[in-house]
Amino acid sequence: MNNVLQRYEEAKVCYSKYNIDLESCLKKLKKIRISINCWQGDDIRGFENNGNNLSGGIDVTGNYPGVPRNPEELRSDLEVALKQIPGNHKINLHAIYAESNGEKIERNKIVPELFDNWINWAKSNNLGLDFNPTLFSHPLADNGTLSSIDNSIRDFWIEHCISCRKIGEYIGKKLNDQCLTNIWIPDGSKDIPADRLGPRKRLKKSLDEIFSINLNPKYIIDSVESKLFGIGLESYTVGSHEFYMNYTNGKSVLYLLDAGHFHPTEYISDKISSMLLFKDKLALHVSRPVRWDSDHVIILNDELNEISKEIVRNNAIDKVLIGLDFFDASINRVAALVIGTRNMLKSLLLALLMPNDYLVELEEKKDFTSRLAIMEELKTFPFGDVWNYYCHISNVPLESEWLNIIKKYEEDVFLKRK
Ligand SMILES: C[C@H](O)[C@H](O)[C@@H](O)C(=O)CO
Numbered sequence: 001m002n003n004v005l006q007r008y009e010e011a012k013v014c015y016s017k018y019n020i021d022l023e024s025c026l027k028k029l030k031k032i033r034i035s036i037n038c039w040q041g042d043d044i045r046g047f048e049n050n051g052n053n054l055s056g057g058i059d060v061t062g063n064y065p066g067v068p069r070n071p072e073e074l075r076s077d078l079e080v081a082l083k084q085i086p087g088n089h090k091i092n093l094h095a096i097y098a099e100s101n102g103e104k105i106e107r108n109k110i111v112p113e114l115f116d117n118w119i120n121w122a123k124s125n126n127l128g129l130d131f132n133p134t135l136f137s138h139p140l141a142d143n144g145t146l147s148s149i150d151n152s153i154r155d156f157w158i159e160h161c162i163s164c165r166k167i168g169e170y171i172g173k174k175l176n177d178q179c180l181t182n183i184w185i186p187d188g189s190k191d192i193p194a195d196r197l198g199p200r201k202r203l204k205k206s207l208d209e210i211f212s213i214n215l216n217p218k219y220i221i222d223s224v225e226s227k228l229f230g231i232g233l234e235s236y237t238v239g240s241h242e243f244y245m246n247y248t249n250g251k252s253v254l255y256l257l258d259a260g261h262f263h264p265t266e267y268i269s270d271k272i273s274s275m276l277l278f279k280d281k282l283a284l285h286v287s288r289p290v291r292w293d294s295d296h297v298i299i300l301n302d303e304l305n306e307i308s309k310e311i312v313r314n315n316a317i318d319k320v321l322i323g324l325d326f327f328d329a330s331i332n333r334v335a336a337l338v339i340g341t342r343n344m345l346k347s348l349l350l351a352l353l354m355p356n357d358y359l360v361e362l363e364e365k366k367d368f369t370s371r372l373a374i375m376e377e378l379k380t381f382p383f384g385d386v387w388n389y390y391c392h393i394s395n396v397p398l399e400s401e402w403l404n405i406i407k408k409y410e411e412d413v414f415l416k417r418k
């Protein structure tokens with residue numbers, strides 16, 4: 001352990017060359033809460049037990065052993081993951097994670113009490129919770145939801161979203177926190193539509209109805225998530241980027257940018273500053289698209305670093321609500337959560353450890369040579385020593401020590417689940 005402290009002291013000297021104060025960077029990092037998507041834990045199955053397959057143009061591939069069979073198992077898996085992740089965070093839930101003790105409750109009839117177990121668990125683990133209505137994996141979601149031409153289907157999903165917003169507010173109240181409640185719909189068309197406007201008009205009308213219910217902003221923040229395409233919905237998506245960017249303009253509803261919901265060469269990191277110029281807050285789903293919206297576990301790649309730099313540089317730590325959205329069933333699901341969340345935090349730490357003001361100064365002086373030289377030099381600064389120190393003071397394993405813990409859990413628990 002002395003080694004960790006000694007290396008941290010040496011790193012301090014290195015970073016002080018650029019007037020970077022490690023203590024204050026770590027203080028800032030500690031305050032950042034990541035909203036960790038529970039659905040990586042069980043391949044977005046949820047606990048409705050109604051035999052519905054995953055739908056909505058999203059897909060989870062892989063068949064790794066150990067899928068949790070009930071909410072208790074999912075929560076204990078999440079607890080194991082959380083013990084490997086420094087800081088205090090939030091867990092992001094979907095409506096399909098309601099606990100109804102086997103009773104069949106239609107989605108438009110779900111009530112806040114179905115989430116009491118999650119809320120009590122969150123309280124005892126010092127966690128926040130975020131929430132999402134689930135407008136997929138349901139027979140009434142096969143041909144449009146909030147944009148459906150069928151009024152009874154539209155009404156069903158409007159009721160579901162209103163119930164979910166009330167659940168979000170209830171969660172926030174119980175935890176004395178704000179619960180981000182995000183609406184994503186899969187509505188779209190496999191082939192070229194004859195009418196692009198009609199479904200969008202209906203979506204707008206549905207959203208207006210959903211958001212006409214006033215709830216306490218102390219406890220709930222609303223957001224809407226845009227998308228480009230889904231599997232089987234390749235030609236048209238009703239809730240596109242332009243639709244939601246315009247819809248949220250001037251409203252208290254936040255826009256949610258998902259890293260996998262744009263063209264493959266388009267990056268959300270470049271969109272953050274523009275969005276923040278026109279809105280006080282922005283929500284993110286940090287994901288990793290590989291050729292399509294594949295939702296791979298996030299790695300410490302250029303785009304992740306760029307997203308974090310935009311958050312840090314623009315003084316937007318309190319303005320950007322960072323959520324994760326990946327689901328990979330080809331690897332240990334708990335390890336996936338640990339790898340992804342630790343990477344999110346690592347990228348934020350890397351961004352905090354940059355002389356951001358100095359780099360802007362160089363840019364304004366048009367000294368692009370020094371700007372590039374310093375950006376590149378910083379890549380080999382002893383970032384790992386600062387990260388290890390942060391893990392050490394946060395009482396979580398250093399480097400890949402956590403992997404042995406997860407492997408042991410896999411042997412003791414996952415392999416025994418049938
Ligand atoms: C399960 C999530 O809500 C879903 O992934 C959504 O956020 C999305 O990104 C769909 O592509």
Ligand SMILES: [Mn+2]
Nearest residue numbers: 225258285325
């Ligand atoms: Mn998403």
